[in-house]
Amino acid sequence: MTNPFADRDVISTLDFTKEEIEYLLDVAVKMEDIAKYGSKILANKILGSIFLEPSTRTRLSFDAAMKHLGGQVIGFADWDKSSIKKGETLSDTFRVVENYADVLVIRSEWEGAAKYAAEILNIPVINAGSGAQEHPTQSFLDLMTIRQERGKLDGLTIGVCGDLMYGRTVHSLLPLLMNYDVKLVLISPSQLHIRKEDKVMLETRNVQFTEVESLESVLPSLDVLYMTRMQRERFRSEEEYLRMKGFYVLTKNVLKNGKPDLLIMHPLPRINEIDPDVDKLPQAVYFKQPKYGLLLRIALLALIFDAL
Numbered sequence: 001m002t003n004p005f006a007d008r009d010v011i012s013t014l015d016f017t018k019e020e021i022e023y024l025l026d027v028a029v030k031m032e033d034i035a036k037y038g039s040k041i042l043a044n045k046i047l048g049s050i051f052l053e054p055s056t057r058t059r060l061s062f063d064a065a066m067k068h069l070g071g072q073v074i075g076f077a078d079w080d081k082s083s084i085k086k087g088e089t090l091s092d093t094f095r096v097v098e099n100y101a102d103v104l105v106i107r108s109e110w111e112g113a114a115k116y117a118a119e120i121l122n123i124p125v126i127n128a129g130s131g132a133q134e135h136p137t138q139s140f141l142d143l144m145t146i147r148q149e150r151g152k153l154d155g156l157t158i159g160v161c162g163d164l165m166y167g168r169t170v171h172s173l174l175p176l177l178m179n180y181d182v183k184l185v186l187i188s189p190s191q192l193h194i195r196k197e198d199k200v201m202l203e204t205r206n207v208q209f210t211e212v213e214s215l216e217s218v219l220p221s222l223d224v225l226y227m228t229r230m231q232r233e234r235f236r237s238e239e240e241y242l243r244m245k246g247f248y249v250l251t252k253n254v255l256k257n258g259k260p261d262l263l264i265m266h267p268l269p270r271i272n273e274i275d276p277d278v279d280k281l282p283q284a285v286y287f288k289q290p291k292y293g294l295l296l297r298i299a300l301l302a303l304i305f306d307a308l
């Protein structure tokens with residue numbers, strides 16, 4: 001396959017075929033040396049980084065990935081010090097930054113922001129999180145984590161637990177998982193079920209899935225448990241969030257009923273849904289996911305510039 005990522009926008013996981021996703025993951029596992037020793041293959045390239053919502057992993061890993069490739073990074077995470085604060089529109093901001101950068105990475109609370117930027121700009125745009133809608137590069141790295149840690153995806157029973165309505169990593173992960181022969185167990189309070197359109201998508205693709213509220217009742221059947229936090233910033237009120245916070249708390253005691261090789265994942269940040277005692281278990285890979293994320297983003301940037 002020729003590089004399917006060359007000069008391409010990355011807005012939604014729905015835009016990529018299984019073959020294209022596996023191509024990316026195959027390249028990502030080969031990026032260890034670049035992560036360790038660096039490279040100059042993007043020496044003349046600049047990444048524009050526009051983060052209008054808080055981020056630790058996504059922003060810093062794109063920053064690190066570009067620097068490992070020999071490129072440079074400009075942009076802002078404190079948008080209130082940009083001219084947006086003076087009333088400049090996002091559209092104008094994007095058009096201006098296009099003059100300074102060769103690729104644009106955008107995080108925004110507005111669901112269509114990255115998609116809109118991709119439509120109006122002539123440089124590739126990467127969606128680094130768009131409201132409650134999508135976070136494609138997180139989901140690529142989540143898929144990579146399962147594939148690397150379990151050696152396969154087919155045949156696995158995967159539990160996705162927490163705020164399935166507002167969690168954007170869930171919306172991006174489901175389209176990737178439906179490429180495989182997996183059983184999905186969607187675990188959430190009834191108020192935070194996956195959206196209707198996601199359910200229709202899974203049904204249309206004949207994906208086996210069940211929706212349950214009790215984590216304990218399904219834990220023994222799971223090969224992978226993907227925990228997510230309650231998305232406080234997306235709830236309609238603080239009272240509603242406080243009612244949901246603490247609905248799921250994964251402890252070593254709860255995990256006694258799980259398979260010994262259950263893979264425990266979380267896109268992070270974690271709030272209180274995984275007890276810190278769980279961190280020491282060998283099955284807990286949520287602090288390995290950011291390393292996979294670095295490799296994945298190195299691969300993605302190198303492929304977008306067709307530099308490998």
Ligand code: CP
Nearest residue numbers: 055056057058267268
């Ligand atoms: N997983 C994730 O997107 O983390 P950040 O919000 O810290 O980037």
